[in-house]
Amino acid sequence: MALGEALAARARKSFGARSAEEILKDEGVQLKMVDAPPAEGVRVLAEYQAEPPTVRVYPARIEHTRRQLREEGRNDLAERLGEIALTHELYHYLWHSSYEEQRPGDLVDLLGLSSKLHERIAPERLLRSPLTQEIASLSFVRTLLHLPELPLL
Ligand SMILES: [Zn+2]
Secondary structure (H helix, E strand, C coil): CHHHHHHHHHHHHHHCCCCHHHHHHHCCCEEEECCCCCCCCCCCCEEEECCCCEEEECHHHHHHHHHHHHHCCCHHHHHCHHHHHHHHHHHHHHHHHHHHHCCHHHHHHHHCCCHHHHHHCCHHHHHHCHHHHHHHHHHHHHHHHCCCCCCCC
């Protein structure tokens, strides 16, 4: 999706080859390791909170999911799972911290919409929807980490 790729390109330009963990720390985002047991069927490995900027990381869930991925033969994703989870949260941080500065025209460019489609839908509302954000974050992570496919967990 254009939005995720555009933010990934912007992140590369601003932060170079630093890892998501380094970027988040440099930006003053707190990383908190939280002892939460794996939830059945839910793969929430980390969560971003804007006020104050914090990423909660759930190491036990990451380990649990890593084992499941290995059993599914998805070893590449398994090996990079911690990095993938933090890069996902980096997307949310960048979105929250830069959204305010976006002009409506930029938002339309980010979504890669044609002007005809723009007239028919409200890009602002579409962009704010949690589903749009989650889909965009997948392509952000894929682009930034050069993954062969979307990191669908
Ligand atoms: Zn998310």
